Amino acid sequence: MHITMIGSGYVGLVSGVCFADFGHDVTCVDSNVDKIALLNDGKIPIFEPGLSDLLASNRNAGRLNFTTDVAAAVAAADVVFIAVGTPSRRGDGHADLSYIYAAARDIARAIKGFTVVVTKSTVPVGTGDEVERIIREENPEADFAVVSNPEFLREGAAIADFKRPDRIVIGTEEPRAVDVMKEVYRPLYLNAPPLFFCDRRTSELIKYAGNAFLAMKITFINEIADLCERVGADVQKVSKGIGLDKRIGDKFLHAGPGYGGSCFPKDTLALVKTAQDVGSPVRLIETTVAVNDDRKQSMARKVITACGGSVNGKKIAVLGLTFKPNTDDMRDAPSLAIIPVLQENGAIVHAYDPEGMEAAGTMLSDVVFGRDAYHVAEGAAALVLVTEWDAFRALDFRRLETIMEQPLLIDLRNVYPVEEVARHGFAYHGIGRSPGGR
Numbered sequence: 001m002h003i004t005m006i007g008s009g010y011v012g013l014v015s016g017v018c019f020a021d022f023g024h025d026v027t028c029v030d031s032n033v034d035k036i037a038l039l040n041d042g043k044i045p046i047f048e049p050g051l052s053d054l055l056a057s058n059r060n061a062g063r064l065n066f067t068t069d070v071a072a073a074v075a076a077a078d079v080v081f082i083a084v085g086t087p088s089r090r091g092d093g094h095a096d097l098s099y100i101y102a103a104a105r106d107i108a109r110a111i112k113g114f115t116v117v118v119t120k121s122t123v124p125v126g127t128g129d130e131v132e133r134i135i136r137e138e139n140p141e142a143d144f145a146v147v148s149n150p151e152f153l154r155e156g157a158a159i160a161d162f163k164r165p166d167r168i169v170i171g172t173e174e175p176r177a178v179d180v181m182k183e184v185y186r187p188l189y190l191n192a193p194p195l196f197f198c199d200r201r202t203s204e205l206i207k208y209a210g211n212a213f214l215a216m217k218i219t220f221i222n223e224i225a226d227l228c229e230r231v232g233a234d235v236q237k238v239s240k241g242i243g244l245d246k247r248i249g250d251k252f253l254h255a256g257p258g259y260g261g262s263c264f265p266k267d268t269l270a271l272v273k274t275a276q277d278v279g280s281p282v283r284l285i286e287t288t289v290a291v292n293d294d295r296k297q298s299m300a301r302k303v304i305t306a307c308g309g310s311v312n313g314k315k316i317a318v319l320g321l322t323f324k325p326n327t328d329d330m331r332d333a334p335s336l337a338i339i340p341v342l343q344e345n346g347a348i349v350h351a352y353d354p355e356g357m358e359a360a361g362t363m364l365s366d367v368v369f370g371r372d373a374y375h376v377a378e379g380a381a382a383l384v385l386v387t388e389w390d391a392f393r394a395l396d397f398r399r400l401e402t403i404m405e406q407p408l409l410i411d412l413r414n415v416y417p418v419e420e421v422a423r424h425g426f427a428y429h430g431i432g433r434s435p436g437g438r
């Protein structure tokens, strides 16, 4: 089976490499010439654990190619996946589908023989219908089917998620496409059958409903965390206590600085817009979006309060910039909302992130990037843990105490037990624990 991926970003590249690892012949296409040159050089343009080795072994086995020549790649394919970006459209929050439609036009012009065109990108309900219309309009002779197959992988654990998914959702009612999609995923469902077939519109909505639900769950526990701080309860124990209930489950109940990343912010917003357009507003999600936006601002205020009400002229050391650990992705990271507010209030921000500093340098101004946690902590009035990279999970507080201006940790991920930090004389401010470290 020959598979072509259009778009070789976080999703397209991981999916392409994993499909090649299943034994399929895969061509990854991207319109970004530099990205393809890098990949053809054996390098990867993103940080994703395990991807580099898997890419090399499948390239060496001759099952994986990279090109900017979309026409040749589509003509040779049995299945073409569209994995281009669907960012928020500037100004209104709807998903920007211009990359999807451009890819559809490219596919239409090059298609040869029966071809299954699959939207793997996250796209609003009805996008598959429009992709089908575009291809038919551009090339009335084309023999094709358009399928929805949303992706659920998480950056940082993308390979494991792709290879051992909870489920694979496939939206199509065309029998030939069903057969092809079964063949694409056959190496997976020989072990366990996680294929879930439904119609295309339902499949498109499953992706948004799933992300919105998870975003809502995070936002719920974040609000409960605020309540915990007021009433002297511990949100981590509340999470554990409610998570033991199987109807609730223990995942996505970790209180923090608000959700960010390349998916939840834009997808919740796009769902809100779709629902408003058809006169069926999703008020829970509208509120989730608003509460989460406020939260990122309130995290900066939390830091200022912990610093005695002012950060003016103070050095603040920020640990972690990416929206979560094990990725270099900075899209909608909480750090992008927190740091500018600290700077507006006169803070001098020094920051360290194991993988995100290059991207952060293009998105933040006047931040001094350091070599490691201790480098940025020198002379700092506060250490603010924003992203829970492993490198920040076993900090040497004895050393930090000697190099910081004052021993103060604001732990926005609740990485540390309060007692451990307090033992080293640090003032501690976590999330959903009483101020001062109860």
Ligand SMILES: NC(=O)c1ccc[n+]([C@@H]2O[C@H](COP(=O)([O-])OP(=O)(O)OC[C@H]3O[C@@H](n4cnc5c(N)ncnc54)[C@H](O)[C@@H]3O)[C@@H](O)[C@H]2O)c1
Binding pocket: 006, 007, 008, 009, 010, 011, 012, 029, 030, 031, 032, 035, 070, 083, 084, 085, 086, 099, 102, 103, 120, 121, 122, 123, 151, 152, 153, 154, 155, 262, 263
């Ligand atoms: N990143 C994630 O964790 C994740 C998870 C699940 C779903 N998704 C969804 O997958 C889609 C892709 O996300 P991503 O994070 O991989 O985006 P990305 O920005 O990392 O990658 C998109 C790639 O598509 C390329 N591209 C754009 N138009 C093109 C065209 N016409 N032809 C060829 N290449 C083109 C871009 O150059 C870029 O390299 C989005 O809809 C996103 O919502 C992302």
